[in-house]
Amino acid sequence: xxxxxLIGLSAIIFAIGVYGALTxxxxxxxxxxxxxxxxxxxxNLVTANKYLNLENSVGIIFPIFIITIAAxxxxxxxxxxxxxxxxxKTVYVEKINIMKW
Amino acid sequence: MKxxxxxxxxxxxxxxxxxxxxxxxxxxxxxxxxxxxxxFGEVADAISKGTLSGSALxxxxxxxxxxxxxxxxQFPLHVWLPDAMEGPTPVSALIHAATMVAAxxxxxxxxxxxxxxxxxxSAVVAYTGVFTAFFAATMxxxxxxxxxxxxxxxxxxxxxMIMALGVGGYTAGMFHLTxxxxxxxxxxxxxxSVIHGAATQDIRDMGGLGKHMxxxxxxxxxxxxxxxxxxxxxxxxxxxxxxxxAFNYSKPVYIVATFTAFMTAFYMFRLFFRTFTGEMRxxxxxxxSPYTMTIPLMVLAALSIVAGWLFVQxxxxxxxxHFKEGAAEEGNALVVWISIAASVIGIGLALAVYVLKIVPDxxxxxxxxRIHKVLINKWYVDEFYDxxxxxxxxxxxxxxxxxxxxxxxxxxxxxxxxxVVISKLHNVFDKAxxxxxxxxxxxxxxxxxxLLRRVQTGLVQNYMLLLxxxxxxxxxVFFFVK
Numbered sequence: 001x002x003x004x005x006l007i008g009l010s011a012i013i014f015a016i017g018v019y020g021a022l023t024x025x026x027x028x029x030x031x032x033x034x035x036x037x038x039x040x041x042x043x044n045l046v047t048a049n050k051y052l053n054l055e056n057s058v059g060i061i062f063p064i065f066i067i068t069i070a071a072x073x074x075x076x077x078x079x080x081x082x083x084x085x086x087x088x089k090t091v092y093v094e095k096i097n098i099m100k101w
Numbered sequence: 102m103k104x105x106x107x108x109x110x111x112x113x114x115x116x117x118x119x120x121x122x123x124x125x126x127x128x129x130x131x132x133x134x135x136x137x138x139x140x141f142g143e144v145a146d147a148i149s150k151g152t153l154s155g156s157a158l159x160x161x162x163x164x165x166x167x168x169x170x171x172x173x174x175q176f177p178l179h180v181w182l183p184d185a186m187e188g189p190t191p192v193s194a195l196i197h198a199a200t201m202v203a204a205x206x207x208x209x210x211x212x213x214x215x216x217x218x219x220x221x222x223s224a225v226v227a228y229t230g231v232f233t234a235f236f237a238a239t240m241x242x243x244x245x246x247x248x249x250x251x252x253x254x255x256x257x258x259x260x261x262m263i264m265a266l267g268v269g270g271y272t273a274g275m276f277h278l279t280x281x282x283x284x285x286x287x288x289x290x291x292x293x294s295v296i297h298g299a300a301t302q303d304i305r306d307m308g309g310l311g312k313h314m315x316x317x318x319x320x321x322x323x324x325x326x327x328x329x330x331x332x333x334x335x336x337x338x339x340x341x342x343x344x345x346x347a348f349n350y351s352k353p354v355y356i357v358a359t360f361t362a363f364m365t366a367f368y369m370f371r372l373f374f375r376t377f378t379g380e381m382r383x384x385x386x387x388x389x390s391p392y393t394m395t396i397p398l399m400v401l402a403a404l405s406i407v408a409g410w411l412f413v414q415x416x417x418x419x420x421x422x423h424f425k426e427g428a429a430e431e432g433n434a435l436v437v438w439i440s441i442a443a444s445v446i447g448i449g450l451a452l453a454v455y456v457l458k459i460v461p462d463x464x465x466x467x468x469x470x471r472i473h474k475v476l477i478n479k480w481y482v483d484e485f486y487d488x489x490x491x492x493x494x495x496x497x498x499x500x501x502x503x504x505x506x507x508x509x510x511x512x513x514x515x516x517x518x519x520x521v522v523i524s525k526l527h528n529v530f531d532k533a534x535x536x537x538x539x540x541x542x543x544x545x546x547x548x549x550x551x552l553l554r555r556v557q558t559g560l561v562q563n564y565m566l567l568l569x570x571x572x573x574x575x576x577x578v579f580f581f582v583k
Binding site for chain 2: 021030093094099100
């Protein structure tokens, strides 16, 4: 029975992602942490599909969508980061505060 | 063409008449208070039943007579009529000879039952009338303005009519009113024609106009004969009846009335001779008036000749005023002859002074300068009124005006000042409380916004931290709070 260890793995990866997203100074790092959180959610869904006997295999199909969207999101995020870099010559998020007021 | 004297005369006529109307309106109210009606017939019934009697009746009669005194220019309210001669002559002819001034006489005639029932009231009427007749005639003796002579003559003749009504000659008064309307209108229109032709109103400047204005002269002459009471002209019949009534009433009244008749004849022919005969005293260019002016003169002259004779045929006029067959009044040959004699003497005297010059011109003026001065100044009645009525009234008006300016205006201004002060207080309240509340809300919003602004740091990780904290809080609430 691999249910609990897999759920635990998913939780640990998600926690690492949250921590990384909150603490990394580099925008690229934050983007990578976000990918970790997506994939933790994917593991969770696949595990739930395997052990909870869900019909229609929703738990397998939904991660495919998430992976697709994550790829698109990564592309948009990287484009924003590149654009920011051209403007400010930095990717450290604490230096970027143009979103206020 | 605006004359100050004309507007002054208008004011004088208005105000003087108001004095009479004041008494008149009180008299009307008295009659209404006693009789409860103003219908002539019902009031007459009430008097015959004794509802209104004694001193109240006398007082009511005298008060109603006040209206006639004002309107018919009787002493002491006669002062407006000579001044009213400022108006155009045809207006004078209509208003001051035939219609308006006759209203007062007509009023007394219409309310005759009041005076018939009260000997005191009728005595007041009679003596006022006879005094006015005499008084105005004396002023006409010396007046030099052609229209003023006629105005005084009108006042005098109205006095005659009023006297006739007072002494019980109801028919005689109304008769004289009617005939007088003809010949006085003729005199005024004749005077208008003279003024038109000679371009002056002062008879001292005229003379010899008869050569140039034949129609005017002849008609004027007829009117003079009529007003002097020479038979068979209309004035003779009516004046004779008036004098007869006065003779039956009281001898002194009759004597004064007859003397007035003498003066009337004198001043009318003085006017006639000075205007139409002798030599022109100043350079005038007189000319006869056009037919539009002379034809009315001729019509009125014809009426002045025949009216008296026509109306006495079969007591026609008495039937007219009494609405029934009149009773024949007893004639008195003595009165008739004395009246004719008085007129003839008056005319003869005028002839002697102004045509034959037996008595030198200015004889009376030089012999009795004081009397002449008093007469030329109209007995100083105007001056007397000026001192006793007009000046005090003006003073009172000035006092009232200063009172107004001080107290009434003061009160109004005080109200204004109080309003301003209250408004200032309102302003302070508005600024402090109302504006304060509005601005306070705005400031609260501003400072609140300023505080909340600090939450937005612009750092993505802060937002994310809050998001995670919120999610954690949601999990905690979901699992651990029941």
